[in-house]
Amino acid sequence: MKNAVAIVTGASQGIGRSTAIRLARDFYAVVLAARNAKALEEVMAAVQQAGAEPIPLALDLSQVDAAEIVVSTTLERFGRIDALLNIAGAVPQIDLFEMTDEQWHAGMELKLHGARRLTIRAWDALKQSKGSVVFMSGSASLDPKPAFAAVAATNAAITALAKAFAEQGIQDGIQVNSIVPGAVMTGRRHSFLEKWAPAHNMTVEEAIKRFPEEAGISRYGQPEEIAELLGFMVSPAAKWMTGSSIRMDGGEVKGI
Template sequence: MRPLEGTVALVTGASSGIGEATARALADDGAAVALVARRGDRLEALAASIGDAGGEALVVEADITDRAAADAAVAAAIARWGRLDILVNNAGVMLLGPIADAPLEEWDRMLEINLRAVLSMTHAVLPHLLAAAELGPRRVADLVNISSTAGRQVKRGSAVYNLTKHGVGAFSESFRQEFSRRHLRVGVVEPGAVRTELRDHLRPEIRAVQAERMAAMEALEPSDVADAVRYIVTRPRHQMINELLLRPTEQD
């Protein structure tokens, strides 16, 4: 039997990169997967591909910076399967740049998706995770938050991205202390550079610097990070991986 057979996972930011690879990995392990992001066409293609491989997926087109949309995304998964065992808070943006003269709109976007949406999704899913931890087939449930090396290591030019990812780490540790006795686990994944669309949203001059940095190393692939998530959620019930930091071998 596959390790996640009979479980339901919700992955935010499933339309590309790490979220897409994670949704595939969890479906491969037997989970039914709710795919959440704004680009519905990308989600439909992924759902079809998961279906072709014998898995089950639900497309939920949503902008989860909108709290009502986040609640509705969770409600859609519950309406379909009646349960949720795993939430992967993956959706995020990385709008790097110096503090001086930063467009405030970029800071707001990072706060909205990297923090506010993580909180909204976690809040909406919490009762379902607690129910799964008590009554589900594994008698354990998982919250996985995708942070970054930026959640551990502060760098010039990354102030607000650092702020959001450090925030994810702080929230996760307090979450752990509150829910560990109830077998609701939390795992923070902190990837270094991964080859995804994340850097496409940068201002051109900053994108060029990042492109040079990426070209100078063999970066991680989204499937490398998906493997880390899969490892965390398939541990036996008595074991919790709280933090998993993975970098490309060549990264500083």
């Protein structure tokens, strides 16, 4: 993939960070989009060490003009876009009966509408390169619970949106898929457990152990494992894969 260009959103931490580094090892130039400017500096150094040229863009994809900034900056610097990985988007984990409209819309605006706007804006460039798009869904969409209602609804919408883009992509030569990861131990998840554990009279270590046991899985996934799958999905080896929703969750979702 020498001279190929990838845009990775949510690149400052977790799966986005690991994916940016993974693509750098495949010789992609990587555009790093995320809200945390300081964290992007660290990721930028890691991407450079992996052998790729990065551009950090500290912005909020829930803002309407963010997609234009990301795509125009990428094209001005590199002249092409070969892969778009829509990873950004932390949806609040708040009970269905306690969540406000503002909290509901905030999660949707970043993860769903931010990805939608960015994909539409990048579409012409991806059409020229016969490129790839991957959307990040999540296992909550397949097993909704009241405490994760907004997460489940947003992720289900992401999966449907990816299918719609994939249908157009067949005509335009663009590969579009989504990924459905399960419980991945990111910094955000660890922070959630640090707040959740005391409220349930347990230590963080006990909380970390409790979920895999209740979900019937052996352990949490690691961001690097999801990044390996994403790297494959935008590689030449996976070019016939389109319109697919790939689940990687350690067996968390038991249904067929």
